[in-house]
Amino acid sequence: MLALREILKKHDGFARIINSAKPFKRLDFSASNEALLTRDLSETSVFSQFVFEDMLDRNTFVGFGGYGENRVIYRQRKHFNNEEEEPRSIHLGTDIWADAGEPIYAPLNARVHSFAFNDHYGDYGPTIILAHTLDNVTFYTLYGHLSLKSLDGLYPGKNISSNEAFAAIGSYPENGDWPPHLHFQIIQDIGNNKGDFPGVSSIQNQEHYLNLCPDPNLILRIAENDAPD
Template sequence: MSKLQEILEKHEEFAPIIQSAKPFKKLDFSASNQALTSRDLSETSVFSKFVFDEMLAGNTFAGIGGYGENRIIYRQRKHFNNEDEQPRSIHLGTDIWAEAGEPIYAPLNAKVHGFAFNNHYGDYGPTIILAHTLDNLTFCTLYGHLSLESLEDLFVGKSIAANEKFATIGCYPENGDWPTHLHFQIIGNIGDYKGDFPGVSSIQDQEHYLNLCPDPNLILRIAENC
């Protein structure tokens, strides 16, 4: 277990990132979900209808899940299948599937580390990365697929308090052209990245990246049996 994991496990003061009244339902985008294998979800409108109408029972639930998941849905997105590198399919964060406009709150005190509009089909779209310090250890959290409005009035070093609203979930296509959701990821060492960081790795690199990016539920604290 890494030092960051130990610190996150012992702290209990994290604010909810999304304060939805809807119950959470765990979603599966791996090959074990047989409903995915026969679907063409390359059109975002079709993908969105599948998620919210079918998987979330007519938007009755908020969706959750995906950390460490080997996702077959990335096979339909060129962003994850570059000919010059290994195909990427291992999801490094947790997705929270909710409607556009859903407020996002800081889980603990933070400063803006970076932000960007990663404007490529299948990418993060508007992205904010926050830096936090706990027990003298600094780490980052990444928030992807936000609204463009979330990037307004930001600057590197801006202070954001725990439980402060600082962003909203974006709509497609500005969110990277995905069904509306938040990609939330913990990053132990962000290196030289600013406003971006890999959210999906190749199978070959998964051990490295999963060690670098521990389970977001260390902060989210959402019941695993949801």
């Protein structure tokens, strides 16, 4: 049986998750981005303005990136710095930074695995997990920071067709109190998790989680300055 990464690499029928006409721009939230080191982004309105006005050039791009990135922005969010656990800063998905209300499309046929409103500051907010099967291998995709309305009418086992608009990017504070964006993550084995799965790992556990969660660009296939035809 082919490994999931090889199955995703050879598949050529993925629908676009975001269909914005804007070109894509890769964003950097690691310590390499010196502008982050001198700013207090704990206030979401300030953080949102920084992303859309500064990083996305007055909202002329859709931002993307972040897989495997060691992010400094989590230092200002207690959700990732629990005193009882190791600090978490390694991002396990790809973020797509676009306006609240932007529709999200299923990349391939799916069924709803689970969903939840993870209602804590810095958490996913409304979250949907879809199950997919390719070449007899089942895997999962997670969509975080959605609108609350995205959860309406869902139930486990509901069928979602490829290229079907099934959710939308949420606004803060309902999206976990983040600037509007989608957290998209591939999960090989979801275990007993429902409506939630770690999206950020500690440095100590990054090898385990990055092996469990392949690069989302195997599905997204986004390149800088890429845009729909």
